[in-house]
Amino acid sequence: MPFNPFTLQQAIQDFQSARQRAAMQEILAKLTGKTSQLISYDEVAEKLRLRVRVERGLQHIPVEAIVGSVGRYADFTRTFLPRRSEDEDRWARVRAAYLEEDMGLPPIEVYQVGEVYFVIDGNHRVSIARQDGNPTIEAHVIEVQTPIPLTADVQPDDLIIKAEYAEFLETTRITDLRPNVDLTVTVPGQYEKLAEQICAQECALEKNDSSEKSFEEAVTAWYDNVYIPLAETIRDRGILQWFPNRTITDLYLWISENRSALEKELGWEIQSDNAVTDLILERSTRAEPGNWRRARTVSRYTDRLFMDILIPMGGNQESWDALDQAILVTQREGAKLLGLHVVDSKEKITGERALAVQGRFDERCAQAGVNGKLLIEAGDINARIRERAIMTDLIVLKVEHPPLGGLSTLRSPFRDIITKSSRPVLAVPGEARELKRALLAYDGSLLAKEALFVAAYLAEMWGTELTVFTALQGTNVAAETQDEVRRYLEIHEVEAEYVLRKEDKRSALLRAMQEHPVDLVIMGGYGKSVLREVMIGSTLDTMLQKSVTPIFICR
DSSP states (O other), X not given: OOOOHHHHHHHHHHHHHHHHHHHHHHHHHHHHTOOOBOEEHHHHHHHTTOOOEEEEEEEEEEXXXXXXXXXXXXXXXXXXXXXXXXXXXXXXXXXXXHHSTTSOOOOEEEXXXXXXXXXXXXXXHHHHHHHTTOSEEEEXXXXXXXXXXXXXXXXXXXXXXXXXXXXXXXXXXXXXXXXXXXXXXXXXXXXXXXXXXXXXXXXXXXXXXXXXXXXXXXXXXXXXXXXXXXXXXXXXXXXXXXXXXXXXXXXXXXXXXXXXXHXXXXXXXXXXXXXXXXXXXXXXXXXXXXXXXXXXXXXXXHSOSOSEEEEEOOSSHHHHHHXXXXXXXXXXXXXXXXXXXXXXXXXXXXXXXXXXXHHHHHHHHHXXXXXXXXXXXXXXXXXXXXXXXXXXXXXXXXXXXXXXXXXXXXXXXXXXXXXXXXXXXXXXXXXXXXXXXXXXXXXXXXXXXXXXXXXXXXXXXXXXXXXEEXXXXXXXXXXXXXXXXXXXXXXXXXXXXXXXXXXXXXXXXXXXXHHSOOSEEEEEOOOSOHHHHHHHOOHHHHHHHHOOSOEEEEO
């Protein structure tokens, strides 16, 4: 049937307009580095090893989800604009047929792979529907099944990664062993690294069990015991928000690789996945109150809270008292003790005094039966403590020069560690204590909630007897504040004694410690009001100056 001349002329003009837009898209693609070309189905089928096909019948499919073609992927841009001038006649005739209402267009034929479609027959019809802004088009659909997720934003360059993923899934059969697994990455060459980890897991299983293990056992052991714990840490801590366009598996591999480098640099074995994820956060955002608790909520119920403990060693008698305290905590937690001795020059690292500290540290750890290692470094003491603290869960620190109040407080090295380190501090003013009875200073603040988290853990896991203290005078604290503690401790089946005083909290806290003998005080660190600390002092400064009892300082 001949077309109306006016209709055909309009169709030719539409083609020429579409060709101009196609030329512009190709220029922009070169500038942005992204291809404007359709994806070849044959290339996808080869790379993703597509085999199984299922007829899905006639459907209305989204036009924007059509990303490629079986045979004519070079003839159209990614948005199905025509790229070849010699296509004018055919394109215009299909367009004219589309414009004349009495000539309906037959459905197209497509392969469906994941969430995207590839045209088998009907490329020109798709081109015209796309330029007219039609949201859907009728199609005969043949689904080609694949475990690899393909979405409408897929780029040809992504196929390298998709192909590696397909090979990894076929080799490991991990989707059969652990359904709904998602190990997508954004960088080529990563699945080879995952495969190496699985092989290492297989060797480790055979070494520990002295029997040959199947590859499937190694895959599930790697996934359950190596990948999942770290992946859940990444997810639970919301680390992906700091790394847009990356996946959990991307960060898992980054952490796995950097853990080895960090252990080599530190000379320490890093046990906790939190330690390495904290390094990421430390580089991308400031540590805020609550981060430490949120990061350890899972391990608090499934493992131990303090797996790596940092103990700065000055070599004087006071630091050995602090080591005794750190050893007691290490023994209770089954942790690793990480000593740090800082000297003021590189020459002194191998000096007589440093080596003497090393020998005595090793001897004390061996006598106590704890896993301890001392690192000797040159540099600024506080800076080194803060750097190494990121890799641990707790700092045990001897109280030698506590903040004295006034402006001198702001220059206190002890205060500097408390405020700038991202870890809680166990301050040791005197001899080591068993930590059998603890007093929690609670005022309902964010830092007090951190302290409550630790207090409940010690009471539940260590059997530490707990007294909850709240002062009302000179504060905005209401008596009902302790109700929050009661509810929290009841959930954890922890009993406590409650003390409420209508007097200044600094003097009342010291008096409560005398009336209720304890060998540990648990409290929050410095608040936000530096001016208040300078003008009238802080409860923490008072405790550091006057207490002979260890103080667990939360931040």
